[in-house]
Amino acid sequence: MSVQVKYRIGKSIAFQGLTILLSVLCVVPLIFILVYIIKAGVTKINWNFLTNLPKPVGETGGGIKNALLGSVEVIALSTIIAVPVGILCGIYLSEYKQSKLAYWTRLSVDILQGVPSIVIGIIAYFWIVKPMGHFSAISGSIALAIMMLPIVVRSTEETLLLLPDSLREAGYALGMPFHRVVLKVIIPCGFSGILSGVMLSVARITGETAPLLFTAFGNPYLSFDIGQPMQTLPLIIFNYATSPYNDWHDLAWGASCILLLWVLLLNILTKVISAKWKVQL
């Protein structure tokens, strides 16, 4: 008996050890990559780098102001489009989980996740750029929003599904209508899960180049008009990293570093927000 108990406890501890080991292991490559980027990029970042427009090869002091502001704008726009749509869709899937439509919607969302980003770019090109007659930031935002959807929808759905039915029933028992139960009870309870899905989706699109190539197009000048071509960080990294010149490689590394720091900052910001809302399960 006691041997068996010891064996079971031993097995349990072994499994815990394995879990810790594997968890730590999967951070290792990331740390290498982070060190790699930060080492190459952080020395390139200074005030001029953030506030100047890019300069051609051979001139010093070029910056990424247009790309930085453009990226903020394009990503904010796609978040504004994707998050409400994604959350609403996730609500439908979790509330009507057995319906026929839910099956097809779920399938659609999973398919969407596997559509390569360049294909999404091609689609946005045919749907928006061609009818508009010129490239535009908004077409890039829509392409990115489409890419964000699967993650937002799935994380909303799965988070809401796991909330106990008693929560909903309590709401209904108080005479709350369906939409209030969902928006005031269910969503706040699942807030942290949804938020981490949104975070993941924003992180996913921040570095995407392919869908922007034929949509947001790029722009060497500063532009705030979402109906016109706009520069973004991934485009600038892509262009400058593939050029032969060290000046431009430096810009690309600096921009990659900024991109990472930005996502890091976003993560921290999310932390602060969710702490302020005191969302606990």
Place this chain on the structure above:
Amino acid sequence: MLGGVAMLVSGSVMMTSCGGGNGTASGADSTADNTITGAGATFPNPLYSKMFSEYNKTTQLKVNYQSIGSGGGIQQLTQKLVDFGASDAPLNGKQDSAMMPMAAVHIPATAGAVVVTYNLPECKDTIKMTPEILANIFLGNIKKWNDPKIAAVNKTAKLPATDITVVHRSDGSGTSNIFTTYLSKVNTDWDSKVGKGSSVNWPVGLGGKGNEGVAGQVKQTPGSIGYVELAYAIQNGMSFCQLQNKAGNFITPSIASVTAAANIEIPADGKVSLTNTEAADGYPISGLSWILIYKEQKYNDRSLAKVTKMLKLVQWMIHDGQQYSAPLNYAPLSPKAVSVGDALLKTITYDGKPVLQ
């Protein structure tokens, strides 16, 4: 509630976005006229961005050139989404008739070259190549570095018995196009089995994405051979082969030898390949890069003012703009190419009338 508000916000943003787009299209004509959009080849991008930046300083004209690839540039010009395209390969007859809605002219803007780079740590001498050897390596017929054929032209070099690993570009590129055009010209086997194009069905080897993909692969693998742009090889201090040209001389790739190769008769339409030219000191794997514009410029409500600005820009690029070529490892245009470009620019019309006199 949260969702509802967000939905509203997104709705209103969509509306403003559409409004904004319309506003600029109809209201602010002057900004639209002062912006020229172009797309295409990645190879001349550093040079073009330098030229456009300089031109902006004196004329305030904003040129938005994006290097989305030659094929992409042609495609966007076909759709009339850009004002000009840029390509490393001239349009062939098939493309001209099948894709272009109207006739387009090719204006040569700059020239570059492709170098053959290799990784042989034991060998200190510069490897010499004949077209025959190069083609057979890339066909997979010559498999070892100490092959008698290589040894025959590199008598002094100590060639190791290592296997040759061929590295090629995996992404469609003008660089591949120039390289395969050259191989098709010098080797009938290559021409019939593989052919020329920006992407081909490579008989052997590994693909690397972009110049740095190929360079990275070559640097890591002893015994490998690949090809990259001249500018890339010079900037990154890579070792490259001397290549035998049509006249029989072994030529080291450089701006001077590319300029020499480009010093030939240019046909009136500007479409000419610089590979394997007759020039005695010319490096054989060279190529022009073109600006593509429609012959008739009155389409999509374009104003005459805008068209004139664009043509003046191109004119400046092939004259004063050429001074920026050499510092960036591009070969300046030959006087013949410039005069052909000038003549072509004068054929461009707006509503049937020539724009530049």
Place this chain on the structure above:
Amino acid sequence: MILNEEALTQRVVSNDIGISVKKEGRNRRSVRHIRAEGVFKKLIFFVAFGMVVMILGILVTLVVQSSLSIKSTGLSFLWGKVWDPVRDIFGVYPFLVGTILTSFLALVISIPFSFAVALFLGEYYPKGWVPTLLKDTVELIAAVPSVIYGFWGLAVMVPIVRKFEAAIGVQTTGVGIFASSLILAIMIIPYSASLGRSMVQMVPGNLKEAAYSLGATRWEVIKSVVLPYTKSGLFAGVMLSLGRALGETMAVTMVIGNTAKLPESIFAPGNTMASVIANEFTEADHPVYLSALIELGLVLFLVTVVINMIGKRLVKGFSK
């Protein structure tokens, strides 16, 4: 139950609308609520419906844009083993095999790691700064632009893979299916880990406590309570990861070796559908070629559909 409720609401709405105007504020408010409820239900219905419409739209666009290639190559597109843009011969079989091999291999490698992270964060150490750090770091994995993974993979990982290949006595190209599966495995960890963590955290405490009180060890609780409870979420995460692996381009392109030949082993170089599109789309310079690349996108789309259908069957099978 939900359906009944909906029907009930509908009836109430239709009965009350006419007379509600004269009723007191309280009643008016509830009518407004009921109406808002109807609107909300319609809204989420349309959003869900819109998702299906969008996928169909994408499908239609892809079919229309690839019709030129479908007409000229027909079914040989799928089984053809030669991809030769110069001669307009387009066969995608090697890319099909390459895609499926890399994605599944990546999934197999990443699952132990992502589940470990999910359990570490959700079950063993849900609070404290170390787990928070781990969670943020793991989410950061998704944020690194994939082209950077590609550069890093080529510069750092491929030489290690080459040594490993030499040690076990297989083809030593370094780049290839195996290298790209490794880099993909790293990249897809956060998708299943993040969803898995939220799932594991939401397992009701009383369920676990009940198991503990029966004398179960931690491992036994995980095995017989946590995992069964979170199964659907874990699978959803795996499907997300798989989707990401199927569609990933840049990083794969840098390390897969990009040959149009059928891979002979998992260590051989190959190509995936997504990487071929990304590699060649921007330089596709004649209509049939362009159309063939879009058809490749269509095939990838359909493969994703099939794989997801199979995945759904599996989940269903497991749940029963």
